[in-house]
Amino acid sequence: MSKNNLEKYLDADNCPVRNVLDRIGDKWSVLVILLLGDADTLRFNEIHKYIGTISQKMLTVTLKKLEADDLIHREIYPQIPPKVEYNLTERGKSLLPNLKNLVSWANEHMVEIKSARATALTSS
Amino acid sequence: MSKNNLEKYLDADNCPVRNVLDRIGDKWSVLVILLLGDADTLRFNEIHKYIGTISQKMLTVTLKKLEADDLIHREIYPQIPPKVEYNLTERGKSLLPNLKNLVSWANEHMVEIKSARATALTSS
DNA sequence: AATGTTAATTACCTTAAAGTAAGTGTCTTA
DNA sequence: TAAGACACTTACTTTAAGGTAATTAACATT
Secondary structure, X not given: OOHHHHHHHOOHHHOHHHHHHHHHOOOOXXXXXXXXXXXXXXXHHHHHHHHOOOOHHHHHHHHHHHHHOOOEXXXXXXXXXXXXXXXXXXXXXXXXHHHHHHHHHHHHHHHHHHHHHHHHHHOO | OOOHHHXXXXXXXXXXXXXXXXXXXXXXXXXXXXXXXXXXXXXXXXXXXXXXXXXXXXXXXXXXXXXXXXXXXXXXXXXXXXXXXXXXXXXHHHHHHHHHHHHHHHHHHHHHHHXXXXXXXXXX
């Protein structure tokens, strides 16, 4: 193994993994993407109700970040009361399989991981 | 789309996605896993040197969490000065392809995402 | 006798993420 | 005329993550 071989992961702030994980590693982004992946199109309050535990503020923040990365599209209908719909962009859709794989992995391993964590706790 | 269809993502603190992302979404875990995936076995100070910008404290914390989840294995050699080696467990290895897919996606999309972010900034 | 080695730990501080609760605008309906 | 709908925004507070720098144990080397 050469150090060269590893530098692709370590390009400081230019590191692609970090650039993606910095956005997706937050508390809500992945949930919103998966939700829109399943639901196709949802309004602000629909997302809010589905996730239940997210605050309005955090939903706004999360949606804005995802929109800034062009992972979701925001469609405003000029009517009152306002109507705003969100759906995944092509880029968002291209990320979806990766996330779903992670979800599958999580589903397959969660029970074991939880018991590993419990063991780690008791033996410390 | 039924609400039922989405509840699998929203099981509060029992949600597998959140359980995994809570650990992997931190600043260093993925980097360490990728590193060990490439390097097979590394000592504490080797990881420290490769990542360069990680503090000793955060490396300890990160390794402990990964060990608690049984994603990495910690081998202590009873000698002085101490020697401790880390490598991926089978579970850690099973996670690796998912992470590498994410890395690939990130590599393919980072340039576009960066320009999307720039556009989002100027138009706000 | 002093210094170096390795893998940590500890106390302390800063920053960033997330949560709370209230308010905003504009129209519709009761 | 008051309340309600919707998609936010704002000010403020709390919590968690991460960083800094000094210290430790136990022996080996100079």
